Amino acid sequence: NAGVTQTPKFQVLKTGQSMTLQCAQDMNHEYMSWYRQDPGMGLRLIHYSVGAGITDQGEVPNGYNVSRSTTEDFPLRLLSAAPSQTSVYFCASSYPRTGANVLTFGAGSRLTVL
Amino acid sequence: AQSVTQPDIHITVSEGASLELRCNYSYGATPYLFWYVQSPGQGLQLLLKYFSGDTLVQGIKGFEAEFKRSQSSFNLRKPSVHWSDAAEYFCAVQKTSYDKVIFGPGTSLSVIP
Numbered sequence: 001n002a003g004v005t006q007t008p009k010f011q012v013l014k015t016g017q018s019m020t021l022q023c024a025q026d027m028n029h030e031y032m033s034w035y036r037q038d039p040g041m042g043l044r045l046i047h048y049s050v051g052a053g054i055t056d057q058g059e060v061p062n063g064y065n066v067s068r069s070t071t072e073d074f075p076l077r078l079l080s081a082a083p084s085q086t087s088v089y090f091c092a093s094s095y096p097r098t099g100a101n102v103l104t105f106g107a108g109s110r111l112t113v114l
Numbered sequence: 115a116q117s118v119t120q121p122d123i124h125i126t127v128s129e130g131a132s133l134e135l136r137c138n139y140s141y142g143a144t145p146y147l148f149w150y151v152q153s154p155g156q157g158l159q160l161l162l163k164y165f166s167g168d169t170l171v172q173g174i175k176g177f178e179a180e181f182k183r184s185q186s187s188f189n190l191r192k193p194s195v196h197w198s199d200a201a202e203y204f205c206a207v208q209k210t211s212y213d214k215v216i217f218g219p220g221t222s223l224s225v226i227p
Contacts, residue, residue: 035217105157
C-alpha cells in the first residue's frame, strides 16, 4: 500500500495564480482532511470529508475549495493564491468505522506564493 | 467548537530526565484525544490515543498520557527522555469518530545530551 500520496511536494506560485494540491489514498479510508502547518500555529484544519460527495469546512477554509468525487481522492484547490497561503500542507485520512480514527498523514506539500 | 491549548511552546530537557507536555481541551463531553509527534524531516506519527476506559494510556516509544476529566487535560509523559525524542509534539481532539480533528499549536522539545 502506498498510504497517503500528496503531489506536488514543492510548488512556487505567483499571487493570483491557481493550482490544485492532489491527495490520494489507497486504504479505503472514508475520512480525509487537509491541514496547513505554519510556525507557532500548529496544524490548522482547512476542509474535511467523511465520504464521497460530503465535504465540510474546518478552521481556516477561506481561499480554498475541495471536492470528494471518489473515496480515494481529495484535491485542494487554491483559486487565487495569496502570499498568506505560503505554508506546508498536509493531507490526512482515517477509517472511522473501526472506531480507531487514527490519522495517516501524507508527506506534505510545501507551497510558496510570491 | 472544540479547541486545544498547549501552554508550552518550547521545552528543553536533559537526556535521561523526565518529561511532561501539557494539553488542555475545551469540549463539554469526553472527546477522543490524541498525541502525535513530528520528528525533524519526518512525517506525523501517532504516539497514543484515548477513547474511553482506563485514563492512563500507553503509547509507543515509552510515552504515556493521562486523561483527567476534571481538569480537561491530557498530559503526555515519559520517565526518561532520549536524544531521539527531540521533535514537535501535537495534542489533538475529536468530538466523535466522524467529526473534525483539531490540533493544538504544538510543543517543540529539545534534548540536551
